[in-house]
Amino acid sequence: MMRNNFIRTFLVLPVLFVAGVSVAQEVVVENExxxxxxxxxMGGVGIAVASDLSALIYNPAALARIKDIEIxxxxxxxxxxxxxxxxxxxxxxxxxxxTDYSGMGTIGIAYPVPTDRGSLVFGIAxxxxxxxxxxxxxxxYNDYLRGFQTGEAAEEGGMGIISVGxxxxxxxxxxxxASFDIWLGDYKxxxxxxxxxxxxxxxxxxxxxxxxxxxxxxxxxxxxxxTEKYRVGAYARLPMTFHIDERYYSEGYSRDxxxxxxxxxxxxxxxxxxxxxxxxxxxxxxxxxxxxxxxxGMSFGEPGNCAGLDVVYENWTQAKxxxxxxxxxxxxxxxxxxxxxxxxxxxxxxxxxxxGLTGRIGYMRLPIMxxxxxxxxxxxxxxxxxxxxxxxxxGIGKQFDPSxxxxxxxxxxxxxxxxxxxxxxxxxxxxxxxxxxxxxxPGR
Numbered sequence: 001m002m003r004n005n006f007i008r009t010f011l012v013l014p015v016l017f018v019a020g021v022s023v024a025q026e027v028v029v030e031n032e033x034x035x036x037x038x039x040x041x042m043g044g045v046g047i048a049v050a051s052d053l054s055a056l057i058y059n060p061a062a063l064a065r066i067k068d069i070e071i072x073x074x075x076x077x078x079x080x081x082x083x084x085x086x087x088x089x090x091x092x093x094x095x096x097x098x099t100d101y102s103g104m105g106t107i108g109i110a111y112p113v114p115t116d117r118g119s120l121v122f123g124i125a126x127x128x129x130x131x132x133x134x135x136x137x138x139x140x141y142n143d144y145l146r147g148f149q150t151g152e153a154a155e156e157g158g159m160g161i162i163s164v165g166x167x168x169x170x171x172x173x174x175x176x177x178a179s180f181d182i183w184l185g186d187y188k189x190x191x192x193x194x195x196x197x198x199x200x201x202x203x204x205x206x207x208x209x210x211x212x213x214x215x216x217x218x219x220x221x222x223x224x225x226x227t228e229k230y231r232v233g234a235y236a237r238l239p240m241t242f243h244i245d246e247r248y249y250s251e252g253y254s255r256d257x258x259x260x261x262x263x264x265x266x267x268x269x270x271x272x273x274x275x276x277x278x279x280x281x282x283x284x285x286x287x288x289x290x291x292x293x294x295x296x297g298m299s300f301g302e303p304g305n306c307a308g309l310d311v312v313y314e315n316w317t318q319a320k321x322x323x324x325x326x327x328x329x330x331x332x333x334x335x336x337x338x339x340x341x342x343x344x345x346x347x348x349x350x351x352x353x354x355x356g357l358t359g360r361i362g363y364m365r366l367p368i369m370x371x372x373x374x375x376x377x378x379x380x381x382x383x384x385x386x387x388x389x390x391x392x393x394x395g396i397g398k399q400f401d402p403s404x405x406x407x408x409x410x411x412x413x414x415x416x417x418x419x420x421x422x423x424x425x426x427x428x429x430x431x432x433x434x435x436x437x438x439x440x441x442p443g444r
Contacts, residue, residue, distance in 0.1 A: 024212045024244050025288055026370055027187050028159070029316055029338070031130045034411065035106065037074055037432035041395015041409035042347030043362020045308035047297025048224065048231040052436060053108050056125050056163040058310075059233045059297070060177035061224040063167035064119040066110050069441055074434030076105035078131055083425040086140030086149065093140020101133045105432060108163075112441050118169035130159040132187045143421060147197030150263055159185030159214060167224075175224045183216040183242070194263045205261040207251040216242040216290075230300045237293040246284045284327065291318040304358055307348035315340035316369050330376060337374075341367040347393065360395035360409070368417060381420040389415040391428075405436045 036054030039046040046058030053072045055062035078101040085094045108125020134155040142149040162184070167177030190209040197203070222235035253261065253273045267273060291314055299308035319334040330336075347362020366389040373380035395409035413428040 024187055024210065024214065024246060025321060025333070027130070027132050027155075027157075028185075028214060028242050028244075028288060028290075029319075029369055030366075031132055032366060033076060033078075033105075033128055033131050033158075034430070034432070035127045035129060037395065037407035037409040037434035038360070038397060039409075040411055040430075040432050041360030041362065041393055041397070041407065042308065042345075042349055043391070043393045044345040044364045045297060045299070045310045045347045045362065047235065047295050047308075047310045048233040048299040049297065049303070049306060049308040051303040053106070053110050053123055053125050054127075055167070055177075056108070056123050056165050056179050057127055057129070057161070059222045059224060059235050059295070060165040060179040060220060061167045061175045061222040061233060061235075063110060063121040063123050063165060063177055064169050064175035064224070065226070066112055066121050066123075067119075067441075068112065069439040070110040071437045071439070072106060072108055072110075072125070072434060074104070074106040074432060075102065076128065076433075077102040077431045078133065079429045080134055081427045082134060082136050084136060084138050085423045085425075086138055086142060087421050087423065088141040088143045090141050093138070095137035095139050097135035097137050099133050099135045101131060103158075104128065106434065114441055118172075119175070120166070120168045122164075122166040124162075124164050126160055126162050128158055128160045129183075130185065132157040132159075132185075138193075138422070142195070145195055145197070146199060147195045147202070149193070149195050151191065151193035152263070153189065153191040155187070155189045157185060157187040157212075159183055165220075173226055175226070176222070177224075178219065178221040181218045181220065183214070183218065183240075185214040187212040187214060192263060194261060196260050200256055201258050201260075202256045203254065203260040205253045205263075205265065205267070208249065210246050210248045212247075213245040214242055216240050228302065231298065233297045235295045237295075239292050240290050242288040242290060244284075244286055244288065246286070247282075248284060249281045285324065286327075287322045289320040289322065291315050301348075304349060304351040308346070310345040312343045313341070337372060338369050339367075339371050341369050343367060349395075349397075356398060358397040358399075360393075360397070362393040362395075364391045364393065365389065366391070368415065372419065374419075384418045385416075386418065387414065387416045389413055395432075403438050405438075407434045407436070408432065 034040045035057045050058045050062040080099040083096045106127045110123035113120040136153045139150045162182040163179045165179030169175050188211045193206045195204045218240040220237040224233040253267050255273045293314040295312045297310040299306050316338040317335045323329040343366045345364035349360040351358045372382040391411045391413040393411040397407040399405045409432040411430045416425045
């Protein structure tokens with residue numbers, strides 16, 4: 001009886017509790033932070049709007065619109081609130097957790113090369129593009145496991161991109177450009193979960209976690225058509241491969257002697273409550289082949305007084321995971337568990353000459369691409385999304401003198417989804433602050 005309960009709980013409990021804590025292949029797909037205080041104030045539009053160093057990320061061809069040497073430094077802050085409800089026949093248990101993070105968002109330089117006509121600009125920058133920080137708690141009765149379930153999870157880490165790129169005017173109204181991007185990041189998670197079944201009596205305590213190093217490189221060609229009144233831009237980030245070096249652990253302890261574990265109990269692995277099937281450690285190197293990403297944007301007006309729209313498409317059902325030959329993996333993981341997505345962003349800015357300020361506003365939607373189910377059991381619940389990741393954005397910019405500009409943006413995001421018997425709600429608040437210093441180009 002103990003053995004059957006143990007195996008059932010060991011297989012199902014992580015699925016139900018760790019659902020909000022992604023494995024490495026999930027975190028590299030989503031968790032975008034957004035780049036540039038100026039762009040994020042306008043809902044994240046940048047493919048046709050970018051007129052500063054953020055063009056390396058949004059549309060390298062737009063680098064050609066930079067006229068002065070530009071040095072930029074920015075910081076980002078994050079506050080994430082995560083609420084989890086575990087619904088059952090005897091009621092619902094709800095827990096809320098808050099995560100805070102602050103750090104460097106961007107640093108870089110753009111250099112226009114003096115030319116007789118047209119424009120030739122090169123740039124190099126570091127941008128933090130993904131945040132993995134998060135905390136989650138769960139507490140309540142679980143009908144499926146017939147017991148009271150509690151647990152906590154903590155995530156940390158993120159990813160940044162070192163970008164080197166350039167752009168050139170190939171005609172009076174067309175620029176082309178490209179960037180070569182090196183992705184570097186780390187991801188760490190630690191989970192603990194507990195099930196106490198009064199009817200058995202039975203108690204199960206699980207510890208799981210991983211520490212991952214993530215790297216990749218990508219290439220992104222792009223184009224921009226521009227006039228005094230409007231712009232149209234597009235890019236294609238070619239298929240890329242993430243390399244993941246993972247150190248994983250899992251420990252499980254069970255007892256049916258009438259006693260119960262507690263969530264923070266430290267157990268000697270040699271104790272009689274340890275079971276060999278639940279103690280597992282591994283170092284695993286594998287790759288994720290990501291699909292092509294396509295972006296299109298348009299804007300009307302000139303920088304400082306314009307409105308823009310971006311759409312970005314990627315189909316993660318085309319992605320592939322390559323594990324070592326000795327590792328048994330799910331076939332067609334991305335095809336079966338992900339969906340294609342079309343994210344969109346809209347926003348604008350208006351300069352107020354009397355105040356010497358530029359005000360910005362925007363809205364963006366980033367669809368949740370993972371649909372589940374988690375684990376190897378196809379009967380596990382799929383994700384039902386009730387609210388995609390939507391963000392309201394506000395921003396303000398100030399040109400203090402011809403050389404120094406400061407931009408600030410605030411975004412508020414919200415989303416919710418359900419994986420029976422769980423329901424999760426997430427709100428995100430971010431603040432972006434960037435300083436840009438301009439220098440005239442010698443000989444220009």
